[in-house]
Amino acid sequence: MLHDIVTQRARTQPDSTAVIQGRRRVTYADLERNVSKIASFLARNGMQKGDRVGLFTKNSPEYVAAYIGIQRAGGISVDINFQDSVHEVKTIINHCGISILIVEHSYAAIAAEAVKDTPSVTMIIEIERQPGGSPSKAKVSPRVRYITLGDILGQGEERRAPAAATGTDIASIVYTSGTTGRPKGVMLSHDNYLANAKSIIEYLHLSERDKVMVVLPFCYSYGKSLLTTHLMAGGTLVLENSFMYPNTVFDKMVEEGVTGFAGVPSTFAILLNRSNIRNYRFPELRYVTQAGGAMSPQHARELCAVLPETKIYIMYGQTEATARLTYLEPEELLKRAGSIGKPIPGVEIDVVCEGGVQANDGQEGEIVASGKNIMAGYWNDPEQTNKVLKNGRLYTGDLGRKDGDGYLYIAGRRSDMIKSGAHRISPKEIEEVILEMNEVHEVSVVGIPDEILGEAIRAVIVLKEGCQPDEKKVQRHCQTKLASFKIPKEVLFTQELPKTSSGKIRKFLLKDRSLTGETVR
Numbered sequence: 001m002l003h004d005i006v007t008q009r010a011r012t013q014p015d016s017t018a019v020i021q022g023r024r025r026v027t028y029a030d031l032e033r034n035v036s037k038i039a040s041f042l043a044r045n046g047m048q049k050g051d052r053v054g055l056f057t058k059n060s061p062e063y064v065a066a067y068i069g070i071q072r073a074g075g076i077s078v079d080i081n082f083q084d085s086v087h088e089v090k091t092i093i094n095h096c097g098i099s100i101l102i103v104e105h106s107y108a109a110i111a112a113e114a115v116k117d118t119p120s121v122t123m124i125i126e127i128e129r130q131p132g133g134s135p136s137k138a139k140v141s142p143r144v145r146y147i148t149l150g151d152i153l154g155q156g157e158e159r160r161a162p163a164a165a166t167g168t169d170i171a172s173i174v175y176t177s178g179t180t181g182r183p184k185g186v187m188l189s190h191d192n193y194l195a196n197a198k199s200i201i202e203y204l205h206l207s208e209r210d211k212v213m214v215v216l217p218f219c220y221s222y223g224k225s226l227l228t229t230h231l232m233a234g235g236t237l238v239l240e241n242s243f244m245y246p247n248t249v250f251d252k253m254v255e256e257g258v259t260g261f262a263g264v265p266s267t268f269a270i271l272l273n274r275s276n277i278r279n280y281r282f283p284e285l286r287y288v289t290q291a292g293g294a295m296s297p298q299h300a301r302e303l304c305a306v307l308p309e310t311k312i313y314i315m316y317g318q319t320e321a322t323a324r325l326t327y328l329e330p331e332e333l334l335k336r337a338g339s340i341g342k343p344i345p346g347v348e349i350d351v352v353c354e355g356g357v358q359a360n361d362g363q364e365g366e367i368v369a370s371g372k373n374i375m376a377g378y379w380n381d382p383e384q385t386n387k388v389l390k391n392g393r394l395y396t397g398d399l400g401r402k403d404g405d406g407y408l409y410i411a412g413r414r415s416d417m418i419k420s421g422a423h424r425i426s427p428k429e430i431e432e433v434i435l436e437m438n439e440v441h442e443v444s445v446v447g448i449p450d451e452i453l454g455e456a457i458r459a460v461i462v463l464k465e466g467c468q469p470d471e472k473k474v475q476r477h478c479q480t481k482l483a484s485f486k487i488p489k490e491v492l493f494t495q496e497l498p499k500t501s502s503g504k505i506r507k508f509l510l511k512d513r514s515l516t517g518e519t520v521r
Contacts, residue, residue: 001071001072001165001166001167001190002068002071002171002190002193002194002228003035003039003068003069003071003072003165005228005231005232006018006028006031006032006035006068006231007032009028009032009231009234010028010029010031010032012234013028013208013234014027014028014029014032015027015028015029016028016208016234016236017236018030018031018064018231018236018237019031019061019064019236019237019239020211020236020237020238020239020256021059021060021061021238021239021240024061026061026064028234031061031064031065031068034061034062034065034069034153035065035068035069035072036069036072037069037152037153037155038065038066038069038070038072038073038149038152038153039069039070039072039073040073041152041155042069042070042073042075042100043073043074045123046122047073047074047075047099047100048074049074049075049165049169050074050075050076050169050170051074051075051076051099051100052075052076052077052078052096052097052098052099052173053070053075053076053077053078053098053099053100053101053102054078054079054080054092054093054098054100054101054102054103055067055070055077055078055079055080055102055219056080056082056084056089056101056102056103056104056107056110056111057082057102057103057104057107057127058082058104058106058217058241059214059217059218059223059239059241060104060127060239061239062127062149063127063218064218064227064231064237066102066125066127066149067172067218067227071165071171071172071190074165074169075100076170076171076172076173077171077172077173078092078096078098078172078173078175078185079172079173079174079175079218079219079220079224080092080093080175080219081175081217081219081500082104082106082107082217082219083500084110085110086110086113086114089110089111089114090114090117090118092175092183092185093114093115093118093120093121094117094118094120095185095379095380096173096185096379096380097120098118098120098121099120099121099122099123100121100122100123100124100125101115101121101123101124101125102124102125102126102127102149103124103125103126103127104126104127105126105127105128105129105136106129108124108126108136108138109136109138111124111138112124112138112139112140112141115140115141115144116141121144122143122144122145123144123145123146123147124140124144124145124146124147125147125148125149125152126138126146126147126148126149127148127149128148128149128150165190166190167189167190167191167194168189168190168191168376169189169190170187170188170189170376171188171189171190171192171193172188172193172224173185173186173187173188173379174186174188174219174220174221174224174319176319184378184379184381184384185378185379185380185381186221186319186320186375186378186379187375187376187377187378187379188322188375188376189376191372192322192372192373192374192375192376193228193322194232195322195346195371195372195373196225196228196321196322196323196324196344196372196373197225197228197229197232198232198345198346199324199344199345199346199347199373200225200229200323200324200344201229201232201233202345203313203327203344203345204229204260204287204289204313206229206230206233206235206260207233207234207235208233208234208235209235209259210230210233210235210236210259210260210286211235211236211237211238211256211257211258211259211260211284212226212230212235212236212237212238212258212259212260212261212262213238213240213249213252213253213256213258213260213261213262214226214227214237214238214239214240214262215240215241215242215243215249215262215263215267216262216263216264216267216503217241220319220500221317221318221319221322221323222262222264222291222292222317222323224323225322225323225324226262238252238253238256238258240252243267243270246270246271246274246275246277247275247276250275250276250277250280250282253282253285254280254281254282257284258282258284258285259284259285259286259287260285260286260287260288260289261285261287261288261289262288262289262290262291263288263289263290263292263503264290264291264292264293264503264504265290265292265293265294265295265296265299265503266442266497266499266503266504266505267290267503268290268295268299268303269299269441269442271303272299272302272303272306273441273464274441274465277306278306282307282310285307285309285310286310286311287310287311287312287313287330288303288307288310288311288312288313289312289313289315290312290313290314290315291314291315291316291317291323291324292503292504293504293505294338294340294410294428294432295314296431296432296435297337297338297432298432298435298436299435300312300314300333300334300337301334304333304334311330312330312333313327313328313329313330314327314328314333314339314340314341315327315328315340315341316340316341316408316410318394318396318398319375320374320375320388320394320396321347321369321371321373321374321375321394321396322373322374322375323373324344324373325343325344325347325349325367325369325373325396326340326341326342326343326344326347326349326408327340327341327342327344328340328341328342328407329341332407336403336407338409338410338432339403339407339408339409340400340408340409340410341407341408342406342407342408343369343371346371346372346373347369347370347371347373348369348370348371349367349368349369349408350367350368350369350393351363351364351365351366351367351368351400351401351402351408352365352366352368352395353365353366359401359402361401361402361403361404362401362402362403362404363401364399364400364401364411365399365400365401366395366396366397366398366399366400366414367396367398367399367400367408367410368393368394368395368396369393369394369396370392370393370394374389374392374393374394375389375394377389397413397414398410398411398412398413398414399411399412399413399414399417399426410428411426411428411429412426412427412428416446416507418445418446418447418455418457419447419454419455420447420450420453420454420455420456420457420485423485423486425447425457425485425486427444427445427446427447428445429482429486430445430457430459430478430482430486430488431443431444431445431459433477433478433481433482434459434461434474434477434478436477436481437473437474437477438464439463439464439467440461440462440463440464441462441463441464442461442462442497443459443460443461443462444459444460444497444505444507444510445457445458445459445460445488446458446460446507446510446511447511448490448511450489456489456490457486457487457488457489457490458488458489458490458491458492458510458511459474459488459490459491459492460492460493460494460497460510461474461491461492461493461494462493462494462495462496462497463493469493471491474488474491475487475488475491497510498510
């Protein structure tokens, strides 16, 4: 089971460091002890197999212990994005019937307000600001029991709760990031997590010597895969919850001898354009991974120049696939610009045209995946499940093609494709051209309603510091590289693109609301 990986490491390497945050260090023996106490408490206090337990917290050693502890007691962990509003928290709690909510001190007031209208919640467990610190003053409904995690971990009893789950049982529900505005609860089993983690460990060559810098939240599948893979490999998680100050993160990477770093496209845009990374040396940094969206060829070239001794892996996946589906070998990065590589071990990928016909090399179609990492379905949503799961295969909704050597290339999300006149246009192609401009920090391209064409092209751009907006210059640059029907009709400039807490761009906000060059909120 997923929760057994901590027990195994606590037996074989009890004094090895599992988690680092700031000056805190948690060994595998410490982590096992805390997992056991949490699991025992939950089991003794009425949690049944399959009960949903919410995690409303940023990354921390307590998160790791609670996440594993829930599953050891036979429960299903449910992540709630720490950026969510009271309304969004209520929606998730009611949707999957959360009975116990584990909440970070900072979000206790939001949780207390949310549970007033969520009758399924019977207990709140608060993670104090500091281990053993005082609880918040949040006013909780009288029907809800309130206890701190410190009270639980301070108990002397460590009786192991029976692990009621089997490999096919659901370990976790991960709500999709909401880039489309309609999050769904992805059900992932113990076997899903174990299969995907084993495959990632294999191609990244992870071992107990690896330390990964974690700036991605665990509440998303990419962040969760860092947790699972490194605990399974016996490595170390180095937690930093803010990438707003990247140089502070770099200092920590050097100090701790970090061997791995993971990010999404916006992470690397910040790293290349808004940090002092070119003044740093990372002698222990063995590899870098990027997923959560395509890395532009321009950024790939820059990253290779900045980190010449580091292996850079471009990866592709979905929450519905427990994180990962393909990876591109580092030595192919510059040879096959824009490629997402080949399937990871244990996964099969097909490109399928309309009507289910297998696409020829170079022909565009939908990416369809199969393997032990494919989700069980969407929680309480058989209609949406049946749309994407057919005969055990995941229809990703992403459009792509294979070259003659079997390497995959993404054209974009089927739902993101812009239908302008008689043309179907990939936003990704336009974004890559605009990112070639030295002035551009980030860009997102969407389709907007147009009376004549059906949809017109809008580019929303974040400029580098000190650069001035110039719509015509952007359009002229696009004219040198793109067909006339792919030139953005509208170019807007903003301070920041709206993103999820994992760094993915929320394109539906750019598409649905009228922008006038003001900051998107």
